[in-house]
Amino acid sequence: MAGVYATRQARSLAPATSLELILEAVRGAVADAGLELGDVDGVAVDWPGPGGLVGDCASWAPVIGHELAWVGSAQLDNAGARGVLKAAAAIQAGLCDVAVVGGGQSGAYTSNVDPGAVTEFVTWTGASVMAQFALVAQRHMHEFGTTPEQLATVAATIRNNGSVNPEAIMFERGPYAVRDVLASRFVAEPLHLLDCCLVGEGAAAVVLVAADRRPDLRQPAVELLGGGMGFGDGGYVAPPSLTKAREVGTSAARRMFGLAGVRPSDVDVFCLYDATSFEVIHHLETLGVCEFGEGGPFVESGAIGRDGSAPVNPDGGCLAFAWNGTQQMTLKVIECIRQLRGTAVNPVDRDVDVAVATNAGSGANHIEMAVFGK
Amino acid sequence: MTAPFWAALSAGVLTVPTCDECGRTFFPPVIVCTHCAGSWKWGEATGRGVVYSFSVVHRHDALPTPWVLAVVRLECGPLFLTRLVGIEPGAVEVGLEVVLQPTSDGDGTLVPTFGPATPEVVSR
Numbered sequence: 001m002a003g004v005y006a007t008r009q010a011r012s013l014a015p016a017t018s019l020e021l022i023l024e025a026v027r028g029a030v031a032d033a034g035l036e037l038g039d040v041d042g043v044a045v046d047w048p049g050p051g052g053l054v055g056d057c058a059s060w061a062p063v064i065g066h067e068l069a070w071v072g073s074a075q076l077d078n079a080g081a082r083g084v085l086k087a088a089a090a091i092q093a094g095l096c097d098v099a100v101v102g103g104g105q106s107g108a109y110t111s112n113v114d115p116g117a118v119t120e121f122v123t124w125t126g127a128s129v130m131a132q133f134a135l136v137a138q139r140h141m142h143e144f145g146t147t148p149e150q151l152a153t154v155a156a157t158i159r160n161n162g163s164v165n166p167e168a169i170m171f172e173r174g175p176y177a178v179r180d181v182l183a184s185r186f187v188a189e190p191l192h193l194l195d196c197c198l199v200g201e202g203a204a205a206v207v208l209v210a211a212d213r214r215p216d217l218r219q220p221a222v223e224l225l226g227g228g229m230g231f232g233d234g235g236y237v238a239p240p241s242l243t244k245a246r247e248v249g250t251s252a253a254r255r256m257f258g259l260a261g262v263r264p265s266d267v268d269v270f271c272l273y274d275a276t277s278f279e280v281i282h283h284l285e286t287l288g289v290c291e292f293g294e295g296g297p298f299v300e301s302g303a304i305g306r307d308g309s310a311p312v313n314p315d316g317g318c319l320a321f322a323w324n325g326t327q328q329m330t331l332k333v334i335e336c337i338r339q340l341r342g343t344a345v346n347p348v349d350r351d352v353d354v355a356v357a358t359n360a361g362s363g364a365n366h367i368e369m370a371v372f373g374k
Numbered sequence: 375m376t377a378p379f380w381a382a383l384s385a386g387v388l389t390v391p392t393c394d395e396c397g398r399t400f401f402p403p404v405i406v407c408t409h410c411a412g413s414w415k416w417g418e419a420t421g422r423g424v425v426y427s428f429s430v431v432h433r434h435d436a437l438p439t440p441w442v443l444a445v446v447r448l449e450c451g452p453l454f455l456t457r458l459v460g461i462e463p464g465a466v467e468v469g470l471e472v473v474l475q476p477t478s479d480g481d482g483t484l485v486p487t488f489g490p491a492t493p494e495v496v497s498r
Binding site for chain 1: 376401402426427428429430431432433434436437441443444445453454455456457468479483485
């Protein structure tokens, strides 16, 4: 993992266009690696236009300045753990040597209640993204006795990380106590406003290189140690269920930790998908950091704080740092790498040798994860 | 593929994909049976089920809030995403027995909403 770059993240970055932001991120990540744009021969980066087919990564060839040896196939392949794993696989297969993964958006989202996809047996209900996540959380509370206070503990912990991160959209907002989260209005029960992530804009990119390019690099090397993915269904097609949420990702976690040769207890920092406070509990359980059903008491113990046994989202996550569409996934990878390099804005209270990023979405229908080390 | 579902609903009947090979049901419809990959036809369901999970929605662009989004475990097995009608949001709980109670959407389309199976559970 040779280079990383995140643009400024904000609720709105107009009049910057998506392409301008993405180009800044790509150039920034390549420079961070100590490489030139012309060194890049693999691209999994959003192409929003103008010019070219929207979504076609091959449109980057004229920008890079030469033919590309490998491209991604757009959307989620260009982001986060999934993007990094596929690019790494391409490099390992010998298809390219220097790959960029990333993207971004400016001005694309105006509402946080529409999942976007039109699916016949979901759309008629009016189910928003947050309400679909709420269904999984509610069932977890029913089965395991998880409490609103435990969800609020997640929200307060991660939001308080963001409130001391000058790069965060919610910098200097808070600090929040559990009671503040519970006092915020409901969006979709059991989720309060402060249990729900931000909606914003920004871009991000990371650069991966083949192992033999390491001497060219400017930064201390961070290795991708392993990863895993699980897909239970297409997005927003079927009702989100806790049963499916418990299945999807469990084998991915086994695969990831197996490839890396590490255990969940070896992980020094977690950058987890926090579309809602509950998702953090879900991901900790999926990763095997705690048992299924025990995520509530686990977070309530203080474990996920920067001084805890399993620090989560020290940058403030999607709840307080930034959410910028699919590239929030890349921000999770970037924070892992910054924690490993020792350049994170909010370092955790321990030496970081192993960091895990998780991405997910669509209620609980897919999950992707990667583990990084020095 | 899904026109028969809406036609049956307009007659007040809930139908679900029912496998020609293994006889099992699933939802939502996909091209083959999700249990055995066999062919399937729309089959009548009872329209009864229990609330598997729910969310009282307080913020929405289109529908007057609060309203209740729910996942219902149908008597024949599959989970079904729906809205609950005819019940106070505060009275909804996991395990509540519900029954198909189609309502007319804004444009006159009948949609597969559910209501309480026993009328006394309307408010709490």
